[in-house]
Amino acid sequence: RRSRFHAADSLVVAGLTTQRRLLGPDHPITARSLGRLASIRAAAGLFPEAETLYREALAALRAHHGPEHPEVALMMNELAGVRQEQDAFEEAEQLMQDALAIRRRRYGDRHAAVIQSMRSLAGLLREQDRYEEARALYDAALEQTRQVYGDAHPTVAAALNDLGGLSADVGAYDAALDYYEQAARLAETALGQAHMSAIGYRSSLATVYLYQGRYADARDVLQESIARAVSLVGEQHMAIADFRNNLSYALGYLGDAEASEHELRKALAIEQALYGERHTEVATTMASLSTLLWDAGRHDEALTTAEQALALRRQLLPPVHTDLGNSLYSLGSMYMT
Structure with missing residues (x-):
């Protein structure tokens, strides 16, 4: 996976060089390539480089399309995500608010891009412990998702999972378990149990079990999630690393320090293999x-x-x-x- 990151980076850089020479720096194709390169650098944890590239792409798109174009809103949201990773919450929020406003003016409320913006903004507010504001956005996003997609769509499961995480954050553990269970059942019905989204939503139950001190239950859910996920994607996957990190906590609380360390070192090895040191x-x-x-x-x-x-x-x-x-x-x- 790491070699594929490097290969992707090199290929996009080569293509971008050609596009700049042939099309110019403000062409939308050039801007899209800048955004693609930024996403690769962000995935590699190179946030300052990603930020610079996203800003360049955003400026090019504004110059070509004007300030109200959907591609401008998309790039603003991407830049906001990087600024969020850098704890630059004030700028990230302003970018997300502006992107949401552009999308609402263009599409109205019942549109996938608007819902995505609402969920991103809610996640940012949640990270800052602004739970009431986040809850209002998550609730609205769930309602609009159901209006756009119907009740049985996988996107509804994602919205329910958001609410499960927020409920766990504020200590409403019964509500969190209910949301997570709804999300898992819906995804398993819509996508099948052999799907990473369904496995991920099911594993979310373990995070609540850890909060509640139900460490054996958390261990059992996570071990099952790892087994199912490894059969689908193999060991070298970021979701497996996340599951193993959480399993380490459960095993540690159960008093098995050796197994806890073993899981944590496995997670570290996966991350190093995927992303480098x-x-x-x-x-x-x-x-x-x-x-x-x-x-x-x-x-x-x-x-x-x-x-x-x-x-x-x-x-x-x-x-x-x-x-x-x-x-x-x-x-x-x-x-x-």
Whole structure:
């Protein structure tokens, strides 16, 4: 997968060079290629590079189409996603609000692009703990999704899953389980049980079980999700890494420190294989591993791993970022102990 990222990056760069020479920098085809390259760099965790490319693409599309074109709104949303990753929440929100307004003026409320914008904005608000605002948008998105697609469409499952996550965030665990169960059943009916979306929604139940202290239930759901997912996509997939990260927590709470570490190292190996050594997901899992090692009394290993996670985050994230702050706090606490 990592080699495919590099190959895709090289091919898009070569195509972009040709397009700039033949079509000019403001041509929409050139802008689309800039956006594609930005998405590759963002997936690789290279957010400053992705930001620069998205800004260039957005400027080109505005110059060619004017400010009200759907492609302009799409690129604004993509740039907003990168700014969200960088904890630049104020700019990300403004970009998302502007993109949503453009789409509403063009399409009205009952349109897939409008619903997508609403869900993106709700996710940003949720990340900032603005739960009431997020809830209003998620509820509206679910209602409009049902109006556009009907009650049995997989997109409805995604909207229900959003509400499950928000409910879990505010401690409404019974509601969260209900939303997640609805999402999983709907996806399993519409897509079949052998589908990654259906498996992902089913695995979401485990996150609530972890909150509730139902660690054995969480373990069982996650082990089943891993087995089903591996049979579909193999071991080297980001969803498998996510499942293994959560399984590590469940096993740790159940007192099986050795199995917990084993799952976390498996997740780290998947992330490194997919994205290379320099990626924010790698840093996050290394930070979790350092905490596990510290709690096990393996302090030298923990310090080394925490220092590596901090070094990665300093390379990849802006100076004011939540994850960077967490690494500094964690490592400082280890030094003081």
